[in-house]
Amino acid sequence: MNEFKLEIKPAAQKLNDILRSENSAILDMLSERGLAISFPWSGILGQSAEAKGKKINATIGIAVLDDGTPMRLPSVMEQIGKIGETPADALTYAPSQGKPELRKVWKEMIRKKNPSLGNALISTPIVTIALTHGAVVAGYLFANPGDEIIVADKFWGNYNLMFENNFGAKLKKINTFKGNGMDLEALKEAVNAPGDKKIIVFNFPNNPAGYTPTDGEAHAIAKMLHEAADRGKKIVAIFDDAYFGLVYKPGVFRESVFALCANLHQNILAVKLDGGTKEDYVWGFRVGFITFAYKGMQASGDVKTPRGAEVLEDKAAGAVRGTVSNAPQISQSILVKAFTSPTYGEEKRKMFEILKARVEEVDRILAENEGRYREVFRPLPYNSGYFMCVQVDRGIDAEKVRKMLLDKYSTGVINVGDNLLRVAFSATPKKDIAALFENIFKACKNVKAGA
Numbered sequence: 150m151n152e153f154k155l156e157i158k159p160a161a162q163k164l165n166d167i168l169r170s171e172n173s174a175i176l177d178m179l180s181e182r183g184l185a186i187s188f189p190w191s192g193i194l195g196q197s198a199e200a201k202g203k204k205i206n207a208t209i210g211i212a213v214l215d216d217g218t219p220m221r222l223p224s225v226m227e228q229i230g231k232i233g234e235t236p237a238d239a240l241t242y243a244p245s246q247g248k249p250e251l252r253k254v255w256k257e258m259i260r261k262k263n264p265s266l267g268n269a270l271i272s273t274p275i276v277t278i279a280l281t282h283g284a285v286v287a288g289y290l291f292a293n294p295g296d297e298i299i300v301a302d303k304f305w306g307n308y309n310l311m312f313e314n315n316f317g318a319k320l321k322k323i324n325t326f327k328g329n330g331m332d333l334e335a336l337k338e339a340v341n342a343p344g345d346k347k348i349i350v351f352n353f354p355n356n357p358a359g360y361t362p363t364d365g366e367a368h369a370i371a372k373m374l375h376e377a378a379d380r381g382k383k384i385v386a387i388f389d390d391a392y393f394g395l396v397y398k399p400g401v402f403r404e405s406v407f408a409l410c411a412n413l414h415q416n417i418l419a420v421k422l423d424g425g426t427k428e429d430y431v432w433g434f435r436v437g438f439i440t441f442a443y444k445g446m447q448a449s450g451d452v453k454t455p456r457g458a459e460v461l462e463d464k465a466a467g468a469v470r471g472t473v474s475n476a477p478q479i480s481q482s483i484l485v486k487a488f489t490s491p492t493y494g495e496e497k498r499k500m501f502e503i504l505k506a507r508v509e510e511v512d513r514i515l516a517e518n519e520g521r522y523r524e525v526f527r528p529l530p531y532n533s534g535y536f537m538c539v540q541v542d543r544g545i546d547a548e549k550v551r552k553m554l555l556d557k558y559s560t561g562v563i564n565v566g567d568n569l570l571r572v573a574f575s576a577t578p579k580k581d582i583a584a585l586f587e588n589i590f591k592a593c594k595n596v597k598a599g600a
Contacts, residue, residue, distance in 0.1 A: 154181055160190070164187050167455060167457065171456065172443060175418050175443055177346065177383055183289065183464060188245065188463045189467065189470065233486075239478060240479075245467075245475045252273050252274050256271065259421070262405075264408075269411040269442060272442065272448070272459075275466055276436060276437070277469060278435045278436075279424055280389060282469075284307075286468045287420050288316045290464055291385045293318070295317060296316075297348070298312050300321070300349075300352075301323060302325050303355060303565075304320075304322070304352065305389075325358065326358075326530060336370070347377070349386050351387065358531060361534070371410055378414040378415075379416075381416070384416060384418070388406060388407040388419065392427045392533065394428055395501065398532040411442035411443075414444055415444045417443060418441065419442045421438075422439055429484070435476065443457070507579050515586065522590055525545060525590060537574065538570065538571050539589065550564075551564045554592045
């Protein structure tokens, strides 16, 4: 039995009471940490916010010059000046919730990218230190020690650290593929297994497999979750959308499945994890977002009189404050300008076309050599993202193949276990793709022959 308990202080209890009155099912989905957390509005940050704009403000923990601008080193500002940021937009602390302009713009972008949301209310995104931290915040809010988290067996290995090591949860791995598509039966079985609360992480496009559901599969997932919720299951559906938008083939669902679940059922809490990291090719900026939605969610737009949307934002911001304090100001400032630039859309399109051309080259090479390659490996289904995988035949040691590729063929791939090699076409120029797969083929043949 789970004995993990935290004291729920009055500020957190007030938030919990709001959720209880608005939708008690959502309250039941929170972990012990999630129940106990709230943003410290009465603490340093809240008091600093109240003092903002005052003639004398001796609250905030930064150093300023006599003109009120941040103290700075010329050698630092020389570099920042090259990218056009002011001291305040580069050096100061950002709010734990994230830069307000960025949160507003990203929320608008979520709606634009996901028209299936319709009029469904979603929370205003909270900024996280990219997807890893977003997933940690989700684990903080919803996972207790011993809780099962359903994931596809083709999953990002960092989930082990994020959910199991951090929170003592257990990954329940289900079969990813059946034939050339998703194994929806495995998902249905896991969702309907004994237990009132279900936490599921959906990662589309999938890392490592590079797969996004077809239109039919996406709607089947939503239908399945709705039916389970109707039977009383309380479902936390977490959508890891790190590679969102990078879909290269027809018939694939081009929105986040979050959009289909945002207003689906009062027993379903949809949690969207996304960010500029992969979508906008700014991996080192470390800017991500966590966004919430459920049927019946309400919002007041006022932190002093919060409703369900603000309650979840408050709790997420409390988790951010208690782990990393806030995301980098300069990264957020640059992204606001990029997202509102008139050339942003065309710049994204050009990068997308480069990746799409590489996928088409992967398709061509695999099709032309299908008979040969099937002697030693076969590709798993792929249609999106940064990666695809090849399944090495069981009689061939994938780790030996990986090492031979390094030593003999000057080629690097990732062994993700289960005799699976992850191939990052995102990092492979189109001209090298043919050689990449030929090298994998030769290394497999050599390992098989005992070379």
